Amino acid sequence: MKPSNEFLNHIITLYQQIHRDDYVMIVDRDYQICFISPRFAQSMATTAEQLIGQNYLTSLAISEEIKNNVKTSIEHNLNCSHTHEFLNINLNREYNEQILQMRYNPLLDPVTTNVVAVVIEGSKLSAYTSLYNFVTHLLERNANHENTAVDTSHSDELFTKREHEIAFLLLFFRSPKKIAEVIKQISGDEVSAKTINNIISSKLFVKLEVYNIDALITRLHELNYQTKIPASFMLNLHLGLT
Numbered sequence: 001m002k003p004s005n006e007f008l009n010h011i012i013t014l015y016q017q018i019h020r021d022d023y024v025m026i027v028d029r030d031y032q033i034c035f036i037s038p039r040f041a042q043s044m045a046t047t048a049e050q051l052i053g054q055n056y057l058t059s060l061a062i063s064e065e066i067k068n069n070v071k072t073s074i075e076h077n078l079n080c081s082h083t084h085e086f087l088n089i090n091l092n093r094e095y096n097e098q099i100l101q102m103r104y105n106p107l108l109d110p111v112t113t114n115v116v117a118v119v120i121e122g123s124k125l126s127a128y129t130s131l132y133n134f135v136t137h138l139l140e141r142n143a144n145h146e147n148t149a150v151d152t153s154h155s156d157e158l159f160t161k162r163e164h165e166i167a168f169l170l171l172f173f174r175s176p177k178k179i180a181e182v183i184k185q186i187s188g189d190e191v192s193a194k195t196i197n198n199i200i201s202s203k204l205f206v207k208l209e210v211y212n213i214d215a216l217i218t219r220l221h222e223l224n225y226q227t228k229i230p231a232s233f234m235l236n237l238h239l240g241l242t
Contacts, residue, residue: 005109007111008034008117011117012026015035015037016035021037021038023037023040023043023121025037025119026107026120027056027074027118031056032056033051033052033053034052034117035052036048046059056074074104077104077115078118079115081106081108083103101123102120102121103121104118104119104120105119159203160203163199164230165183165230168225168229169182170200170217170220171225174213174217176193176196176197177196180192180193180196204216
């Protein structure tokens with residue numbers, strides 16, 4: 001299904017020619033996906049052909065609460081001319097680029113100056129920068145007492161839920177005391193630094209067959225745990241930046 005607006009049709013044609021390898025999607029005022037690049041569709045574990053004409057909100061494999069946040073962001077951009085930025089956390093774990101910095105850019109008709117669609121563009125962030133900022137953002141949300149729902153599902157095959165959390169955080173905060181503080185701030189669980197240290201030495205060392213913390217961190221990097229965000233940390237998959 002193609003949009004009726006002539007200007008929007010023209011823009012879509014241009015995007016089809018020059019944005020196939022970028023993270024780009026165009027959503028019209030009815031939330032219909034008018035264009036999506038193959039690369040963007042791949043990150044959603046599907047194809048562009050399957051998504052064109054579909055409702056953007058129903059195509060997202062996220063909770064209704066987060067869909068409402070996304071809808072609010074789109075509505076905001078459909079009624080103003082300002083760009084909105086956010087982090088998109090991708091739970092398609094077979095896809096390497098899990099975190100994208102996204103921008104909602106209102107598309108204005110040059111004749112009427114009305115917003116006819118929203119262009120959603122994304123760019124990959126470095127794992128270190130994006131994940132560190134992600135954890136920091138969760139801490140800020142908690143400090144501000146924002147109401148969030150914790151996803152307690154767990155999909156890692158090597159570690160238990162708690163071991164996965166510690167393995168991930170160890171790549172950013174080497175101190176067991178700091179890791180314990182972060183876990184408490186994110187999930188509310190009381191875990192002592194001694195317990196964290198015991199899990200590192202008796203579980204992580206054993207499972208990865210290493211004998212010191214430096215070797216453990218090296219092995220975790222080899223297994224790309226800096227990109228494997230624990231599902232229990234996924235308080236919100238759509239984190240506003242502006």
